[in-house]
Amino acid sequence: MVTEELKQAMPYAADGRIGGIVAYGAPVNYDRRPTIASNNLAQTGDGRLSFAQGNYTTAAAGGYAEAYQQVTVDPNAGSWKLGFATYDQVSRTPSKSGKLDKQVLIDDTVVWQSDIADEFGFTWAPASVDLTAALKGKTTAKLALRLYTQAAANFPIDVGFDSLVPTGFTVPNFGFEDVNPATRGWQLNQQSQSVVGSFEKVTPHQAKDVYDVISAAYAGVPAPAVPTTPSGPIPSNLPRTGAPYQPGGANTIHDSAMYGKGRLSLFVPEKTATGTGTCIWAEQRMAVDPAAPRYEISWWDYDGYAADLFGYHLKQVSIVTSKGKKLLSNVDAASAPKLWMNGQGGWGPIDITEFARGESSVVLQFALCEQQGVGDYLVDVGYDDITAVGLTVTNGDFEQGSTGWTIVSPHPGMQAKVITAP
């Protein structure tokens, strides 16, 4: 994807039509950073088909993006069907229904569709469609997977398709593991200004791979090859039964940590009421090094929320000293996209010298607090990669379960826990 974008943009930069190219997400310390674990949203392997729209954007009614290919059909197979899995980040919120439909088409006719608000959000829902009427007697057909905008949709989305299991026909690259335009089989048809289709592949060393692709583009040499094989088997078909989202549970993404496998999860399930002012959190008493020249705390946080739903869930980080409790950070869970942020992205580590100086130890709290009670707004806030200067942090990467942390989860419905991917 980076290769294709650079190929399009570099001629503009070369002849001065644009001043330069910002490669969003380009790594600067590529050799030190592993792939962000939660970036892999594939159901199987490391590749998937994605239809995404950014924050603060509205998809116009009638538009769509689709991936398609001409498939070979056995006209005498006796049975024709397609099993597959779809993913979205929309829980069953009524305000989001009637706007965006996932669709399967044969020869440009819709044979299956599902509203993105039909299933539980953030989970892969298995699906199946009988294609006997559409494929019987044919030797070839156009198979398309589409996200269609039925009515204007003003919220960020990332809809996935993965793990196709055809019966009575064959689909090369059924798991979207090959993203090379020359060999991937699939084509894209872009009929929306804002919903963008792409073949997303996450590699174990994403930052290094992106760095190498950018280097190759500017050096004028061919881009390095991207792996084209799945890292795991594609499962057989399953009935269509979406499971409720549970952080780290069945049908969620492989690993929702930032780095490694563990993270803190502060969770409010959908269709669950909370009370104004209630909080859940993890806290740790940290020893203060009296000889340290300064004191800093750094953490990364994450949530699955969107900017159209402000004012409910707050990510709060506090320090408790002998003089009392101070709020260090107070960020609405709807203020950032589904992305790990180093304290809302802008500020990075926080200088806490004025609070820690002279203390033998301090308590740091990482909380989710309800600014307003909710009736039905799922949120899953993550914290990971907590580090400090001048303080001793135990298990700040949550790779040893909850070791070192006190988990405080006094409210039924709100769930605080350390989750660890298999």
Ligand SMILES: [Ca+2]
């Ligand atoms: Ca896949």
Ligand SMILES: [Ca+2]
């Ligand atoms: Ca971790």
